[in-house]
Amino acid sequence: MDDVTGIPTPGKDDETFWATVMTQVEPAWSEPTDDDAFAMDDKVLEAVRALAQRISTRAQAYRAAGRDFDPALMAAPDVQLALLRALYETKQSVDRLAESAATVAGRSGASYTQLGAAWGGIKRQSARLKWPHAVAKRTAGQSIPLQYAGGSALIHHDPDSDSWWFAASAADQQQEESEAVHGTSTEAIARATEFLLAHGLPTGQASA
Secondary structure (H helix, E strand, O other): OOOOOOOOOOOOOOOOHHHHOOOOOOOOOOOOOHHHHHHHHHHHHHHHHHHHHHHHHHHHHHHOOOOOOOOHHOOOOOHHOOOOOOHHHHHHHHHHHHHHHHHHHHHHOOHHHHHHHOOOOHHHHHHHHHHHOOOOOOOOOOEEEEEEEEEEEEEEEEEEOEEEEEEEOOOOOOOOOOOOOOOOOHHHHHHHHHHHHHHOOOOOOOOO
């Protein structure tokens, strides 16, 4: 994005914070450069190698013998198979995280066209098939389910006050029920997402 100076940046204590945060910025992202992509490759490979060394039978044998696992051992075909298995787990993680991101974006007002554009430019119909529950059609009084960071929440409308509230259960078993003080469903979703993210399980402990 060439010019971001016009995008408001209120602090969280500012009374306009949530209204500003939940107003979608266009464009939502700038295209990653080759350097960005290569840097991502390095980070992914670092994580995948760490998992491969934890699950590799050969690496386990070295640990049991009290010997260091020399990086040259990565050339062993069985270690490469463990690396391939770790890459599969990486793909599973990406799919879970993508579904969470698509759901939060969709429940907060993003369209399937926008979700598809973010996911490498797939068509709206393909995005709908990939994340069929991300953009929910609902009536004014219908509760909105949300899953994020290993937890879940329901966003409810209070017709008496014409406001929204949420009940959330996080991955670490913490629960939160807000007051019916949110002016829009989008703001209630944002607050619920914030709670679920703050109480997600540490990396490596989140359930599938």
